[in-house]
Structures are given as C-alpha cells and as structure tokens.
Amino acid sequence: MTLDKRGCQKVQFLSETLQQIEKAGLKRSLRLLTPLGATRALHNGREVVLFCTNNYLGLTHHPRVLARVQEALQAYGTGSGAARLISGHTPLYQALEEAVARFKGCPRALVFPSGYTVNIAVISALAGREDVLFCDRLCHASLLDGCLLSGARLVRFRHNDPDSLRRLLTLHPGRRRFLVTEGVFSMDGDSAPLMELYELAEKNTLIFIVDDAHGTGVLGPGGRGTLAAQGVPAEKLVLTGTLSKALGSLGGFVAGSALLIEYILNCARPFIFTTALPPASIAAALAALEVLEEEPALVDRLWQNVDRLHAGLAALGYTVPKTSAIIPLILGPPERAADASERLLMHGYYVPAVRPPAVPAGTARLRITVSAAHTAAEIDGFLEALKDVLGQAVT
Ligand SMILES: Cc1ncc(COP(=O)(O)O)c(C=O)c1O
Structure with a gap:
C-alpha cells in the first residue's frame, strides 16, 4: 500500500510510537524458532535449548x-x-x-x-x-x-x-x-x-x-x-x-x-x-x-530439575526462593537483560529478556523456566553458560 501525504500524516503516530519504544530499549520482535521437541528448537540453523517455555511437564510431546x-x-x-x-x-x-x-x-x-x-x-x-x-x-x-x-x-x-x-x-x-x-x-x-x-x-x-x-x-x-x-x-x-x-x-x-x-x-x-x-x-x-x-512421577521429575537448577544457581551465588518452576533473575535495565539473553543464545540457550510493561520499570529480567523434559546435562550446561554470562553482566 502506498500512502499519499495525508495518508502518511494519518499514520505518523505509528512510527513515532515505535521510535519511542525503541529508544527506551523496549522494542519487541518475533524470533523464529522451529520446535524440535518439548524444550529444543532450531534457531538460525542452530539447535538451542529453551529455558523459557511454560511446557513444565513436557506434555506437548508425550x-x-x-x-x-x-x-x-x-x-x-x-x-x-x-x-x-x-x-x-x-x-x-x-x-x-x-x-x-x-x-x-x-x-x-x-x-x-x-x-x-x-x-x-x-x-x-x-x-x-x-x-x-x-x-x-x-x-x-x-x-x-x-x-x-x-x-x-x-x-x-x-x-x-x-x-x-x-x-x-x-x-x-x-x-x-x-x-x-x-x-x-x-x-x-x-x-x-x-x-x-x-x-x-x-x-x-x-x-x-x-x-x-x-x-x-x-x-x-x-x-x-x-x-x-x-x-x-x-x-x-x-x-x-x-x-x-x-x-x-x-x-x-x-x-x-x-x-x-x-x-x-x-x-x-x-x-x-x-x-x-x-x-x-x-x-x-x-x-x-x-x-x-x-504418572504423578512427572511432577517429581520437574521438581528434581528445579532443585538441580536452584542448587547450581546457589553455587554461583544466586539465591532465589524455590517456590515454583519459574526462576526470575532480575537484572534491572532492559538493555542489560537483553544483552544477557543474546549472550546466552550464543551459548545455545534461549531465555528472552522480559522487560516493562510485562514487569515493573527497573526490573527487567531473565525469566527462567524449568521443565520435566530438561535433561540433567542440559541444566548443567545452562548453568555453565549462566556463569559465563552473568559473571560479566551482574555486579
Ligand atoms: C497468570 C497468567 N494468567 C493467564 C495467562 C494467559 O493464558 P493463555 O496463554 O492460555 O491465554 C497467562 C499467560 O501468559 C498467565 O501467565
């Protein structure tokens, strides 16, 4: 669709708003992931492990x-x-x-x-x-x-x-x-x-x-x-x-x-x-x-994985209350969370940054989720990646 001058003026607020969102570090975009199972996907031709899905029991692929x-x-x-x-x-x-x-x-x-x-x-x-x-x-x-x-x-x-x-x-x-x-x-x-x-x-x-x-x-x-x-x-x-x-x-x-x-x-x-x-x-x-x-043991498996991730985080110096399969690592400014997310992706782990308005201003975070479908090796590898990334990102 091509717009004449009046048409452009009519929709100017769209681009202005998007520019403001971008300037605040809050621009959202879709990321293409091809699912390979409950917690794995292909991203840019590379396999990544998801630590962000709400598929807590891996039942999508049971x-x-x-x-x-x-x-x-x-x-x-x-x-x-x-x-x-x-x-x-x-x-x-x-x-x-x-x-x-x-x-x-x-x-x-x-x-x-x-x-x-x-x-x-x-x-x-x-x-x-x-x-x-x-x-x-x-x-x-x-x-x-x-x-x-x-x-x-x-x-x-x-x-x-x-x-x-x-x-x-x-x-x-x-x-x-x-x-x-x-x-x-x-x-x-x-x-x-x-x-x-x-x-x-x-x-x-x-x-x-x-x-x-x-x-x-x-x-x-x-x-x-x-x-x-x-x-x-x-x-x-x-x-x-x-x-x-x-x-x-x-x-x-x-x-x-x-x-x-x-x-x-x-x-x-x-x-x-x-x-x-x-x-x-x-x-x-x-x-x-x-x-x-x-198979109520599925829930036990989820909690074993939650325990494993929490123990690893504690060893890295992060103590987050263990109340569910959601583990928030609050990093503050949106750019910081986005940067940590990008660097985790380079290690092969996908956790998008959660930024305002989904969370209050100043509390942008990595919202990590655990699934019963994660293997112990995936959790340990993720912890290694977190150690590398957050060692630099968090003071
Ligand atoms: C607390 C809460 N309620 C409701 C919803 C919406 O559920 P659905 O994704 O099935 O629409 C969500 C999902 O993000 C949620 O986190």
Missing part, C-alpha cells in the same frame, strides 16, 4: 497425548465450526470439563478458548460499575484487563501483602467486592499466601478469584495446583487457569460451584460469542490430565 490428538483429528476434523452454545459442545468437551473439575476438586468447570479469555470473561461477567475489585499489584495483564473491562473500581494492593489489603478494605466500600490474585505469579514465580487471603475474603464477604495458570501441574499433590498445595477449599472460590502451560495444549478454564458455572455460561460474553476450541486441543488437554493422573 506419546499418549500425541496419539489422542491424532485420533481426535481423524474422528472430528480440524475445527469445531461454531460457538459452544450453538453446535460446538461435544462429548470431548464434556469429558474435559468433567476431568478439569475432578482435578481441581470443584463441582463444575467450563473451558474457554484461552487463559487470557477466561480471565477477562469471568471478571467482567461477575463485577460491574458499583463494585470494587481488590487486585494484587503484580497480577497478570489478563486479570487486569478483566478488571478494566468490568467497569468496577480497581484497587491494587501491595504484592502478596494481606496487611495492605486489610487497610484498603476499610477505605473502599462497594455493592459487591472481589479479591483477585494468582496462585503462582507468572513473572516472579512466588506463590500468594492463599490461606490468609481466603480467610480475609471469608471475613469480609469478598468473592475470591484466583488464577492458577502457573501452579497447575506444578504444585500440590499430583500437580493439582496452589490451592491444593496450601489446603484452600477450591470449591468455595472462583478458580481460573490455563490448559496451555503445564497441560501442553490451548484453552483456559474456570472451576467452582455449579451455580457459578451456570452463571458464567449465561453471562460471560467472551464465552458466548466465540467459536469452540478445535477437537485436537481438547483431546490434548484431556490426555494430559489423564497422563498426570497416571
């Missing part, structure tokens, strides 16, 4: 999952053809929702096209203009976007700080009040003090929404999640999560009481007005839950 996906593809085709409430609800969907509900210890669950969608859908369906949403400061963009979409007053409390929440509760009355947090924080890897928050929610009649995207498949008995790990009764909450991380597929879910799910199904616009997931994704998530049930 033989049983692959077989179930192929069966589903042959039996049901590539697409679902319509929204869930039209003709997109199938026995596969029903089986998946029952499996998610069982796994999370809730009466019912409802599956959405993604974890992002489920968060914006659930919050905007539950809260409205006269309500107040108390949200942890470090909550994921999808939770924040749900809060903004709802039109409710948004009050952000200090990260993982029930005292900050307690103070704010006295200042902000509302028709209905909600507490929103994550089980495991996506960029910091730490867990919310869910039992203390649950007790606060009960005492103050708050509707408690927890997104356990990064605790699912990682924490708790059999990978049942952060609520199970902390003994919080999931059925009393609004629990959201994703099928796209440890479960190796695509989609999100909300789990809770039968009444809650019936309400969401009727009132959540991002559920009603979008096409159902393709059968292959549903079959993959269902098979992943079955594998997790039958």
